[in-house]
Amino acid sequence: MAQGDQVKNGKAFEYALASTYTEKLQAIGIKVTLVENSALNVAKGYFSEFCVDERLRYKEAAYQTLDTMVRLEPGLLVQKKENDMLYVCLNDDNEGEDGDVRDVVFSRQTPRWEVGFSAKNNNDAVKHSRLSSVLDFGESWVNIPCSDAYWTEISPIFNYLEEAKNNKQTWNDLGSDKAEKVYMPLLAAFRKELLKIDKENQGVPQKLIRYLVGKYPFYKIIKDDAHSMVVVKAFNIEGELNKTVSGRKPQYKTPQINLPTRIVEFEMKPGSDNTLHMILDGGWEISFRIHNASTKVEKSLKFDIKLLGNPPVLFTQHLFQNPNNGILDNI
Numbered sequence: 001m002a003q004g005d006q007v008k009n010g011k012a013f014e015y016a017l018a019s020t021y022t023e024k025l026q027a028i029g030i031k032v033t034l035v036e037n038s039a040l041n042v043a044k045g046y047f048s049e050f051c052v053d054e055r056l057r058y059k060e061a062a063y064q065t066l067d068t069m070v071r072l073e074p075g076l077l078v079q080k081k082e083n084d085m086l087y088v089c090l091n092d093d094n095e096g097e098d099g100d101v102r103d104v105v106f107s108r109q110t111p112r113w114e115v116g117f118s119a120k121n122n123n124d125a126v127k128h129s130r131l132s133s134v135l136d137f138g139e140s141w142v143n144i145p146c147s148d149a150y151w152t153e154i155s156p157i158f159n160y161l162e163e164a165k166n167n168k169q170t171w172n173d174l175g176s177d178k179a180e181k182v183y184m185p186l187l188a189a190f191r192k193e194l195l196k197i198d199k200e201n202q203g204v205p206q207k208l209i210r211y212l213v214g215k216y217p218f219y220k221i222i223k224d225d226a227h228s229m230v231v232v233k234a235f236n237i238e239g240e241l242n243k244t245v246s247g248r249k250p251q252y253k254t255p256q257i258n259l260p261t262r263i264v265e266f267e268m269k270p271g272s273d274n275t276l277h278m279i280l281d282g283g284w285e286i287s288f289r290i291h292n293a294s295t296k297v298e299k300s301l302k303f304d305i306k307l308l309g310n311p312p313v314l315f316t317q318h319l320f321q322n323p324n325n326g327i328l329d330n331i
Contacts, residue, residue, distance in 0.1 A: 006123060008046045013121040013223055014103045015043035016058035017065075018088050021076075021106070024066055025086065030079055032086045039090035057321075061223045064230050064319050069219070072234070072241070074248040075113040076106060084110060091116075101126070101214035113245050118214075120222040125306050126212045131186060131290070132300035133158035138197050142207040150193040157186050164297040171292045179273040183290055186301065187276055190288075191266055198263055205280050206259040212286070212305060217241050234315035254315035260284045277308070285309030 022034045034040065047055060070076050076086065087107050091100060102116030131137060133154065138146040160181055164174060171178055198204040217240040222231040234241055234254035242250040260280035269275040269287070276288040285308040293302040 006121075008049070009121040010119065010123065011043040012047040012050060013058055013062070014090055014119045015040070015047040016055070017062040017117060017119050017221065018043075018090055018104045019047075020059045020062040021066060021069075022088050024063060025076065030077060030086060031084060032088060035087055035089040037090065037092075039092045043090055058223070061230050061321055062221075064321050065221055065232055068232055068317055068319070071251040072219075072254065073106075073115050073243075074250055075108060075115065075243065075245040078108075078245045078248050080110065080246045084108065099211070099215040102216060102218045108245075111246060113243060115241065116216060116218045118218055118220045120220065122223060122225055124220075124222055125304050127303065127305040129303045129305065130300045131190060131303070135300065137190070138193065141211045142197065142201075142204050144197050144201050144204070146193055147196065150189060153189040153192075154186060157182055157189075158299055161297055161299050165299060169297050170295050171297055172295075174297070178292070182301070183274045187268070187274070187288070187290060191276055195263070195266060205261055205263055205284075208286075209259050209280075209284060212307070213237070228321050230319045230321060232315075232317045232319065233310075236315070255313040257311045257314050258282055279309075283309055283311040 018034060018040070022032045025032050047058065050058070079086075085108070087109075089105050089107070091102055091105060100116075101118050103119045105114055105116040107114035129137065129141070131154075133151075136146050138144045138150075174182070194204075213235050217238050218235050219241070220231075220233040220235065222233075224231055236242070236254045236256050237259065239256040242253045244250070260282045262281050263278060264281055265277075265279040267277060269277045274290050278286040278288070280286070287304075287306045287308050289304045289306075290301050291304060292298065
């Protein structure tokens with residue numbers, strides 16, 4: 001799938017989630033406001049480009065999760081006073097750059113409460129960070145600047161890319177040099193520097209996971225068309241999910257998950273020339289796949305970072321897509 005299609009489909013699912021929750025909760029008498037902002041307009045625009053049947057499938061997938069979420073998050077249903085309002089807001093993309101990976105946020109003013117969702121359409125990546133000759137991943141990821149040795153090591157790689165860019169070459173033009181002169185040496189330098197930062201500083205594994213999963217607790221909702229299901233995961237790192245609201249308790253408390261304390265292994269994926277695999281304690285596993293994000297050569301490369309493993313206690317629910325059953329039908 002092209003990068004543009006992935007973004008379009010992801011934004012459409014964000015809108016489907018926000019609009020479906022709004023409509024279904026309003027239908028049972030909950031006062032809900034879908035906040036008008038630029039993020040909503042963009043997502044709605046992408047959603048509107050789909051045919052009627054496809055839009056329905058997006059909304060059905062979103063609705064399939066609502067039964068679970070009202071059981072886990074009573075704040076979605078609790079309306080203490082007649083004028084209490086539940087606000088539904090889509091986050092702008094720059095929120096993610098600031099450490100907020102939530103795409104859709106539900107909130108109340110009285111009592112003050114909020115919960116956020118990361119919406120994924122056939123995609124479970126956690127970050128799409130970049131490496132370049134000027135981007136300091138150490139500073140932005142774990143608040144520890146990269147060393148002079150790192151910048152010296154990657155300089156020839158990006159000089160090579162700059163020359164290729166000036167010659168208007170495509171990535172295909174580079175042939176085997178793409179892996180041998182770019183991917184592999186850049187990943188080697190990245191690996192060496194991250195291990196160096198970890199060795200010389202405290203708390204790096206925790207900071208790394210914090211960077212990847214965000215600074216706020218959230219639910220990840222993944223629309224998985226290949227298996228006709230929707231997956232719900234609760235990243236309850238701070239124990240801030242499943243709050244009792246106005247005396248109403250959640251039907252289930254999702255387990256609080258712990259951050260890792262050490263990197264156990266960090267090596268190239270066997271048989272791969274573009275992917276590093278990291279294993280940490282506590283069940284955490286991370287895949288760092290680097291790739292060119294466009295046809296023409298650029299002076300930066302993009303990571304596709306995925307959580308291959310997470311603590312076994314992390315709440316995960318697989319829901320087969322079937323929109324015609326739910327707790328709300330009986331409220």
